[in-house]
Amino acid sequence: MDHQHIKLTASELSYLWNIYQAETMSVQVIHYFLQHIQDEDIKTLLNHSLSSSKKHVTFIKELFIDEQIEVPIAFNSSDVNLQAKRLFSDVFYLKYIKHMATGGLQSYGRVLPNVFRNDIRTFFENCLNAARDLDRMSTDMLLKKGIPIRSPHIPYPEKEEFVKKQSFFLEGLGRRDALTGSEVTNLFFNIQTNQIGTTLATAFSQVSSTKKIQQYFLRGKDIAIKHIKVFTDYLENNSLPIPMSSDQEVTESTESPFSEKLMLYHFSMMIYSGIGNYGAGISESMRSDLAVDFSRLTAEILKYAEDGVNILINNEWLEQPPLAADRKGLVEG
Incomplete structure (x- = not known):
């Protein structure tokens, strides 16, 4: 490939290394969640998340081998006991996926401006898209199941106004x-x-x-x-x-x-x-x-x-x- 002579930058290497740690952990965690899930909708969401994490792990591992970079130990099946009793509710599984998807959106959004090699940029763009899809799916499911997640409402502005007092920022001048x-x-x-x-x-x-x-x-x-x-x-x-x-x-x-x-x-x-x-x-x-x-x-x-x-x-x-x-x-x- 035309990118193979281009070495990874510090940002590209460190991001990939950190994502490998996080995604190998996610694979083990979700494998365990799937042992006890009862809600079929949430089970579908967990399987979708697991599939996405596995794809990311495979890409990074193969890339590191091709680039002759030591593959981290990270996490594997020895870090999970699939026979352990249920520890969390189905509702928590759903909230957990929503939380991790939100974190992915934030992380990949910060990553992309510092990635330049085409194959690595494509990978992180795919990661961002996967996090976006997972966030949308988990949000829709939370709303469908009537689990409150919306932030509070505030009044709509009805007219143009300008800040007139410094106390808008400094409470010591009038809260x-x-x-x-x-x-x-x-x-x-x-x-x-x-x-x-x-x-x-x-x-x-x-x-x-x-x-x-x-x-x-x-x-x-x-x-x-x-x-x-x-x-x-x-x-x-x-x-x-x-x-x-x-x-x-x-x-x-x-x-x-x-x-x-x-x-x-x-x-x-x-x-x-x-x-x-x-x-x-x-x-x-x-x-x-x-x-x-x-x-x-x-x-x-x-x-x-x-x-x-x-x-x-x-x-x-x-x-x-x-x-x-x-x-x-x-x-x-």
């Missing part, structure tokens, strides 16, 4: 109580993502066999609940509805379907996605108190994420991603 549409959207969305986090933390802590990792998940649940409370207060103060909790979507099973490595990696991946969501919240907030809260909470989860990475490192579960050449080390060596 602006009303939230902008973007602020409402970010608050509502981050409550939903933290609710997914609390569900996974509840389930993973329940089945973890390692005390330290179990405590890490429980700490994450406490952090997520606290963050939900902060965001909820903003909406409640504006008499806006709050997303429904999903705690009831975890069974009482204590039999782990996943390896400790997979659960910890999965949780870490969601944490870093959450950090990106908070960054968007900061950039789209026109209230200084809300921007400060997003910044404060980001600092907290950054520290929490670091502790999770240290657990991965101490257990030799964290594969080293592709690195730039250490020029200084080469000279000194």
Whole structure:
């Protein structure tokens, strides 16, 4: 092929490496979900997601072999116990797919501007299209089944208006109580993502066999609940509805379907996605108190994420991603 003499850029290589980790994990997770699914509509959606993830894994693996790049260990059948009892409800499976599809749309949207080789760009365009289709299918299914996912309504503007006071941004000069549409959207969305986090933390802590990792998940649940409370207060103060909790979507099973490595990696991946969501919240907030809260909470989860990475490192579960050449080390060596 005409692209074979063109080496992968740092962005292309790192994106492919990270997607391989995430998609091999998704394959194992969805394989387990399919063992217990009862709702035929959601089963179809899970199979669609599984097929998409498998295609992505196959493409990247074959590409790495062709390019003589070491294929990561990532995740495989040894990281899942398909005979384990049901841990989640069918409704959670549907919400999970919607959440992962949303994350895919965000990730692939950031990736594409930094990809230049034609075959790699085509691959990520296909990934973006797959995430778009999965998001549409899961959204339609949530609406069809009457599961609330819509963000709140706000009044339509009836006339042109201009901001006349600096207190629109700085509450110290006279508090602006009303939230902008973007602020409402970010608050509502981050409550939903933290609710997914609390569900996974509840389930993973329940089945973890390692005390330290179990405590890490429980700490994450406490952090997520606290963050939900902060965001909820903003909406409640504006008499806006709050997303429904999903705690009831975890069974009482204590039999782990996943390896400790997979659960910890999965949780870490969601944490870093959450950090990106908070960054968007900061950039789209026109209230200084809300921007400060997003910044404060980001600092907290950054520290929490670091502790999770240290657990991965101490257990030799964290594969080293592709690195730039250490020029200084080469000279000194």
